Amino acid sequence: MADVQFRFRDDEPVADPAVTVDAFGDQTNASAVRLEPGDDAAALIPHLERLRLVEVNFPVWTDGRGYSAARTLREAGYTGELRAVGDVLIDQLNQMRRCGFDSFAPSHELDADDAAAAFARWPHVYQATGDGRPAIWALRHAQ
Amino acid sequence: MKILTGNDLRSGAVVWWDGSGWSLHVAQAADVGHDGDVIAAREVAARAVVSPYVIDGEKVDGEVRPAHIKDRIRALGPTVRLDLSLKPADPAAGDWVI
Amino acid sequence: MYKYDSYDQAMVDARVAEFRDQTRRRLEGHLTEDQFRPLRLMNGLYLQLHAYMLRVAVPYGTLSSAQMRMLGDIADKYDRGYGHFTTRQNIQYNWIKLEDAPDILADLATVEMHAIQTSGNCIRNISSDQYAGAVADEIVDPRPYAELLRQWSSFHPEFLALPRKFKIAVIASETDRAAMRLHDIGIKLVRNAAGELGAAFYVGGGMGRTPMIAPLIREFVPLDQLITYSEACLRVYNRHGRRDNKYKARIKILVHELGKEEYTRQVEAEFAHLLNQDIEPPLAELARIKAQFVDPPFAAGLPDAVDRSDPDFALWVDRNTLAHKAPGYAVAVVSLKPVGGIPGDATADQIRLMADLAREYSFDELRVTHAQNIVFPHVRKADLHALWSKLEAAGLGTPNLDQIGDIIACPGLDYCSLANARSIPVAQKISERFAANGKQDAIGELKLKISGCINACGHHHAGHIGILGVDRKGTENYQLLLGGSEGADCSLGTITGPGFSEDGVVDAIEKATDLYLEQRQDGERFLDTFRRIGMAPFKDKIYG
Numbered sequence A: 001m002a003d004v005q006f007r008f009r010d011d012e013p014v015a016d017p018a019v020t021v022d023a024f025g026d027q028t029n030a031s032a033v034r035l036e037p038g039d040d041a042a043a044l045i046p047h048l049e050r051l052r053l054v055e056v057n058f059p060v061w062t063d064g065r066g067y068s069a070a071r072t073l074r075e076a077g078y079t080g081e082l083r084a085v086g087d088v089l090i091d092q093l094n095q096m097r098r099c100g101f102d103s104f105a106p107s108h109e110l111d112a113d114d115a116a117a118a119f120a121r122w123p124h125v126y127q128a129t130g131d132g133r134p135a136i137w138a139l140r141h142a143q
Numbered sequence B: 001m002k003i004l005t006g007n008d009l010r011s012g013a014v015v016w017w018d019g020s021g022w023s024l025h026v027a028q029a030a031d032v033g034h035d036g037d038v039i040a041a042r043e044v045a046a047r048a049v050v051s052p053y054v055i056d057g058e059k060v061d062g063e064v065r066p067a068h069i070k071d072r073i074r075a076l077g078p079t080v081r082l083d084l085s086l087k088p089a090d091p092a093a094g095d096w097v098i
Numbered sequence C: 001m002y003k004y005d006s007y008d009q010a011m012v013d014a015r016v017a018e019f020r021d022q023t024r025r026r027l028e029g030h031l032t033e034d035q036f037r038p039l040r041l042m043n044g045l046y047l048q049l050h051a052y053m054l055r056v057a058v059p060y061g062t063l064s065s066a067q068m069r070m071l072g073d074i075a076d077k078y079d080r081g082y083g084h085f086t087t088r089q090n091i092q093y094n095w096i097k098l099e100d101a102p103d104i105l106a107d108l109a110t111v112e113m114h115a116i117q118t119s120g121n122c123i124r125n126i127s128s129d130q131y132a133g134a135v136a137d138e139i140v141d142p143r144p145y146a147e148l149l150r151q152w153s154s155f156h157p158e159f160l161a162l163p164r165k166f167k168i169a170v171i172a173s174e175t176d177r178a179a180m181r182l183h184d185i186g187i188k189l190v191r192n193a194a195g196e197l198g199a200a201f202y203v204g205g206g207m208g209r210t211p212m213i214a215p216l217i218r219e220f221v222p223l224d225q226l227i228t229y230s231e232a233c234l235r236v237y238n239r240h241g242r243r244d245n246k247y248k249a250r251i252k253i254l255v256h257e258l259g260k261e262e263y264t265r266q267v268e269a270e271f272a273h274l275l276n277q278d279i280e281p282p283l284a285e286l287a288r289i290k291a292q293f294v295d296p297p298f299a300a301g302l303p304d305a306v307d308r309s310d311p312d313f314a315l316w317v318d319r320n321t322l323a324h325k326a327p328g329y330a331v332a333v334v335s336l337k338p339v340g341g342i343p344g345d346a347t348a349d350q351i352r353l354m355a356d357l358a359r360e361y362s363f364d365e366l367r368v369t370h371a372q373n374i375v376f377p378h379v380r381k382a383d384l385h386a387l388w389s390k391l392e393a394a395g396l397g398t399p400n401l402d403q404i405g406d407i408i409a410c411p412g413l414d415y416c417s418l419a420n421a422r423s424i425p426v427a428q429k430i431s432e433r434f435a436a437n438g439k440q441d442a443i444g445e446l447k448l449k450i451s452g453c454i455n456a457c458g459h460h461h462a463g464h465i466g467i468l469g470v471d472r473k474g475t476e477n478y479q480l481l482l483g484g485s486e487g488a489d490c491s492l493g494t495i496t497g498p499g500f501s502e503d504g505v506v507d508a509i510e511k512a513t514d515l516y517l518e519q520r521q522d523g524e525r526f527l528d529t530f531r532r533i534g535m536a537p538f539k540d541k542i543y544g
């Protein structure tokens, strides 16, 4: 189990082991779940109340289904920890963050300086993705 | 014979393993026997070459000829711009790839 | 034309810095090739047969003189003195060094250009009608909508690791000049019964291994929901598009396997949800963009007459110019298909010359067409002769627009690492054959398209005559297709039968066109005759 290397939350990290989506349905007291690329994030929406951690696994970073899963959860109002795990690389950190991930547990530790540069790379954003950053069009028409 | 080829990481140029290093000229390609994958892995790790692969070839009149047309075009350059190929002075150079 | 503001410039500059950093990490060994490849592809950098190749985006095919000049300068400074205009309105350079790529992107950024998302499994450069803003048959200029989509799709964080590449075209006229229905999403601006402007969405078209014509999934999306609807289309694809087989990963397969109705149902459900997420730019943003695509200051009262006393010039006017919406103006097309030449290639000097001529004669504006030609969109008819003379002197005056010599050809096995066979030599032989036999003019409009492999970058399925290069036991072989069309009458070509050698396919095409000349009825194009009489007589003629 890889460690969380970056976390953008003030609350205590959730220690509960994340269960699979199938197991989560049965274990009514589980508060952490792990989504695989083929899982339907929308299936968790009825249970957001009791969820404190969702891990989204990226077995290979080129499989981008986890980005949609993250946005689906955030758009449904999930405010708990959303953790990207697996093949999480420097150049995906920023786009993951923009889709709503707020913690990162890469399977191989990343260079801290390169990661800091990646998180800070973009002065602005073109899209509204619910991550709190105003889109460029919103800045243009702010007055 | 077995030939090891790839592209130079920095320039992208087509290169051929000559037994001790990389050459731009297929004529200098060495027979790598069964060692191609080992050399390739080492050269990738050294960041000398990108996307190396082993191909079949044969010696024809002392010249090394890759078995597949794609590698013959790689060895020569674009047949429609022989001026940019490795044989700019030979108007019939394109015949070699067929 | 669209001008960057400080936001746009900051984004492109940040991208240059990001790619410079990625290149550094690659060269220092922090990124493996497997990790780096998708990153460089998303900046248009391929590893091709002979070197790295850089594809530069020309958003919706529109260029200013300054941008065109920069493209010529880059060809000299970093490449071998030429560039290749592509079948998706872009330009690519064939001899790029990895170490130079960040500097090239930095040079491009100084003229508001980039190579963002010109490859990779992401939303690619948005294409459009090459005559947008110049011809009378459009209901609006489609480019502001393409620009809105360009900004939305640039670095869209959810859609940078799609199952496969994703291509969008935007048009606004009945005459489809952008092969709209052969795109992953084709958007056609339309008016509804109430006269309001909106967009029809066609989703799931494409060429490649399994060509499909996109079905219409929604007749009317209001203008203030365009981005939201696009996002819904993409999200359903990102979640459910196949990732187990790259040949089945395009959205056309998803739409086909789910069925148009089920795909549409899922999109509509996602759309209804996204409408509450405030992701749509306000109409004021569209208005801001539209204000930058106003007509140039056309002069009134210009003469429409053209002095046709020079027969070579008159021929070029007949072949290569089109009616403009403003009286006294014409649209002039430069064919990059000289007899025996390489389709789409232009030298650095030719590129810079076209830049200068656009400044002088076309309000500083040029277009790149998917047929690999260059357009001067707004030329005074009185200036046509001067323009033509200068083009002609530079080898750019070939009068063959939409004729058999105006061949679309992908780079093929001369340059492309995916190719099975060479495309360019076939194109050269065909154009030479039909220049020598004198039949080109008699044949008239005939769109001939050549791809060097099943990926179909040369749009062979959509050619009146298409050629597909295949590998037959290590030798180049060519399949012949007849009856495709990319226009509003979109259709896919059918294979004639067994393939041919390079010379054999040229002979077969001459036989097919001879049959057409014998059989055609009043005013029929090759395509019309083929549709009327069918494949059988062509087969007999070609193989008989």
Ligand code: SF4
Residues within 6 Å of the ligand: C410, C411, C412, C413, C416, C417, C418, C419, C420, C451, C452, C453, C454, C455, C456, C457, C458
């Ligand atoms: S059609 Fe094939 S050969 Fe031609 S450019 Fe595309 S991938 Fe290369």
